[in-house]
Amino acid sequence: MGQDRPSTDAQGAENGGSAKVARGPGRRLHGAIAHKLGTAILSGQYAPGDVLSGEVAFAEELDVSRSAYREAIQVLTAKGLVESRPKAGTRVLPRTRWNLLDPEVLGWAFAGEPDIQFVRDLFELRAIVEPAAARLAAQRRDKNDIKIMKDALAAMRRHTLATELGRAADRDFHNAILNATRNDAMLVLSASIGAAVNWTTQYKQRARALPRNPIPDHVRVFDAIVAGDAAAAAEAMGVLVDLALEDTASAMGG
Amino acid sequence: MGQDRPSTDAQGAENGGSAKVARGPGRRLHGAIAHKLGTAILSGQYAPGDVLSGEVAFAEELDVSRSAYREAIQVLTAKGLVESRPKAGTRVLPRTRWNLLDPEVLGWAFAGEPDIQFVRDLFELRAIVEPAAARLAAQRRDKNDIKIMKDALAAMRRHTLATELGRAADRDFHNAILNATRNDAMLVLSASIGAAVNWTTQYKQRARALPRNPIPDHVRVFDAIVAGDAAAAAEAMGVLVDLALEDTASAMGG
DNA sequence: TCCGTCAATTACTCCGACATATTACAGGAT
DNA sequence: ATCCTGTAATATGTCGGAGTAATTGACGGA
Numbered sequence: 001m002g003q004d005r006p007s008t009d010a011q012g013a014e015n016g017g018s019a020k021v022a023r024g025p026g027r028r029l030h031g032a033i034a035h036k037l038g039t040a041i042l043s044g045q046y047a048p049g050d051v052l053s054g055e056v057a058f059a060e061e062l063d064v065s066r067s068a069y070r071e072a073i074q075v076l077t078a079k080g081l082v083e084s085r086p087k088a089g090t091r092v093l094p095r096t097r098w099n100l101l102d103p104e105v106l107g108w109a110f111a112g113e114p115d116i117q118f119v120r121d122l123f124e125l126r127a128i129v130e131p132a133a134a135r136l137a138a139q140r141r142d143k144n145d146i147k148i149m150k151d152a153l154a155a156m157r158r159h160t161l162a163t164e165l166g167r168a169a170d171r172d173f174h175n176a177i178l179n180a181t182r183n184d185a186m187l188v189l190s191a192s193i194g195a196a197v198n199w200t201t202q203y204k205q206r207a208r209a210l211p212r213n214p215i216p217d218h219v220r221v222f223d224a225i226v227a228g229d230a231a232a233a234a235e236a237m238g239v240l241v242d243l244a245l246e247d248t249a250s251a252m253g254g
Numbered sequence: 255m256g257q258d259r260p261s262t263d264a265q266g267a268e269n270g271g272s273a274k275v276a277r278g279p280g281r282r283l284h285g286a287i288a289h290k291l292g293t294a295i296l297s298g299q300y301a302p303g304d305v306l307s308g309e310v311a312f313a314e315e316l317d318v319s320r321s322a323y324r325e326a327i328q329v330l331t332a333k334g335l336v337e338s339r340p341k342a343g344t345r346v347l348p349r350t351r352w353n354l355l356d357p358e359v360l361g362w363a364f365a366g367e368p369d370i371q372f373v374r375d376l377f378e379l380r381a382i383v384e385p386a387a388a389r390l391a392a393q394r395r396d397k398n399d400i401k402i403m404k405d406a407l408a409a410m411r412r413h414t415l416a417t418e419l420g421r422a423a424d425r426d427f428h429n430a431i432l433n434a435t436r437n438d439a440m441l442v443l444s445a446s447i448g449a450a451v452n453w454t455t456q457y458k459q460r461a462r463a464l465p466r467n468p469i470p471d472h473v474r475v476f477d478a479i480v481a482g483d484a485a486a487a488a489e490a491m492g493v494l495v496d497l498a499l500e501d502t503a504s505a506m507g508g
Numbered sequence: 509t510c511c512g513t514c515a516a517t518t519a520c521t522c523c524g525a526c527a528t529a530t531t532a533c534a535g536g537a538t
Numbered sequence: 539a540t541c542c543t544g545t546a547a548t549a550t551g552t553c554g555g556a557g558t559a560a561t562t563g564a565c566g567g568a
Contacts, residue, residue, distance in 0.1 A: 028519090064521085
C-alpha cells in the first residue's frame with residue numbers, strides 16, 4: 001500500500017522548460033499526473049481557490065495528452081481536492097472538502113515535509129480510535145484472532161522493527177486487532193491513519209535508533225485482549241499510541 | 255454535500271436491453287456512470303473479484319464513449335473500489351480496500367437498501383468519535399464557536415427537525431462543535447459519517463413522527479461545552495448518539 | 509519440472525473534432 | 539442609474555478512432 005514514496009525525481013532537464021511527469025514502474029501516466037498535482041496541492045503549492053490553467057494549456061505544459069490529464073483531474077475530483085466547471089475552469093476546493101482520510105491523499109500529504117499540525121491531528125484521532133478498537137477487540141476476539149496476533153508478536157521478537165519483516169509483523173499485529181473488532185469502518189479508518197503515520201516512522205528511524213524496546217508494551221495489549229479485559233486493552237493501547245507520538249514528535253523536532 | 259440521493263431511478267426499460275445511464279441535472283456523464291457502477295458494487299451486484307466487461311463492450315452497453323467510461327473507472331479506482339490492469343481487465347477489489355469513509359462511497363452505500371451491519375459499524379464508530387470531539391470542543395471552544403452553536407440551537411427551536419431549515423440548523427450545530435475541536439482530521443471524518451447516517455434519518459422520518467423532542471439533549475451538550483466541562487460534554491454527546499441509534503434501529507426494523 | 513520465449517488480449521495513451529454549459533458582456537427596459 | 543434579459547465567447551465535457559505498451563497464458567526447449 002505504500003508504493004508511492006518521495007522518490008526524489010530529478011526531472012529530465014534537457015527539454016526546454018517543459019516539466020514532464022515522471023512515471024515510475026507500475027504507475028500509469030494519469031496516476032503519475034495525479035500524484036504530481038496531488039502533492040502540489042497538499043504541499044500548498046496550489047492554495048484553495050486557485051484556478052488551474054486550462055486543460056489544453058496544462059496538458060501541453062506537462063507534455064501529456066488531454067485525455068490523460070483529464071483522467072488525473074477526475075481522480076483529484078473524486079478525492080475532493082478540486083472541482084471543474086465549464087467555462088470556470090478547475091479550481092482547488094477549500095481544505096474542509098478534501099478527503100484527508102483517503103490513503104492516497106494521506107500519502108501526498110506526507111510526500112514532502114509533513115504539516116506538523118496535521119500530524120498532531122492524526123495522532124489525536126488515533127489516540128481516540130485505537131484504544132476503542134482494542135477495547136472492542138478484547139470483547140469480540142476469537143481463537144483465530146489470538147493465533148494471528150501471537151504469530152505476529154513472535155515475528156516481531158525474531159526480527160527487529162528496523163527490518164522490513166519486523167515492520168510487516170507489526171502491521172500484522174495491529175491489523176489483527178482491527179479485524180477482531182468486526183467493524184469494517186474502524187478497520188478502514190485505522191488502517192489508513194496507521195499506514196500514513198508509520199511513514200513518518202521511517203523518517204524517524206533513519207535519524208536515530210529506536211529509543212525503547214516496543215515488545216513489552218505490545219505484549220500488554222496482547223495479554224489484555226486474550227484475557228478479554230476491555231478496559232486494560234484500551235489503556236495499554238493508549239500507552240502504545242502515546243509512545244509512538246513521543247517518538248515521532250522528538251524525531252520531527254516539534 | 256448531500257446532492258446525490260437515492261432518487262428511485264427506475265431505468266428507462268423500453269430501450270432494447272441497453273441500460274443507458276441517467277444523468278441528473280448538474281451531474282456530468284462520467285459522474286453518472288460512476289454513480290451507477292458505484293451503487294452496483296456497493297449493493298453487491300458486483301462482488302469482489304468479479305471482472306467487469308472490457309472497456310469497449312461495457313462502454314457500448316452503457317451507450318457512452320470510452321472516454322467517459324474510463325473517467326468513471328478512474329473515479330472508482332481512486333476510491334479503491336476497482337483496479338484495472340492490461341490484459342487482466344478491471345476487477346472489483348476486496349472490501350477491505352474500499353474507502354468506506356469517502357462521502358461519495360457512503361452515499362452509494364446508502365443509495366439502495368443499506369446494509370444493517372454496516373450501519374451498526376458506523377454508529378459504533380460514531381459513538382466513539384463524537385463524544386471525544388465534544389470533549390475537545392469543550393476544552394478549545396472560543397466565543398465565536400459558542401455564538402454559532404447558540405444561533406444554530408435557536409434556529410432548531412424555531413423550525414422543527416421535520417423541516418429542511420431545521421435539519422440545516424442541526425447540521426450547523428454539530429459542525430460548529432467539530433470546528434471547535436481544531437482538528438481537521440476529526441472534522442472530515444465526523445462530517446462524512448454524520449452526513450451518511452443522517453440520510454437514514456430521512457427514511458425514518460417518513461415512517462414515523464419524531465419520537466422525542468431533541469432540543470433538551472442538544473442543550474445539555476451545548477451547556478457543557480460552554481462551561482468547558484469536558485467530561486459532561488462527552489457524556490451528553492454520547493446520549494445524543496445513543497438516541498439517534500435507537501431511532502434509526504427501530505425505523506429500520508433491526 | 510522448470511524456465512524462457514512468444515503471441516494475443518486488454519488497458520493505456522494520443523489525437524482532433526464537436527457538443528454543452530456557464531460565464532461575461534452588451535443592450536434595452538424600468 | 540439600476541436591473542433584467544438575451545447573446546456570444548470560452549473552457550470543460552463528450553465522442554470516435556488509431557496506435558502503443560504491458561501483462562498474461564500458452565508453447566516449446568532445457
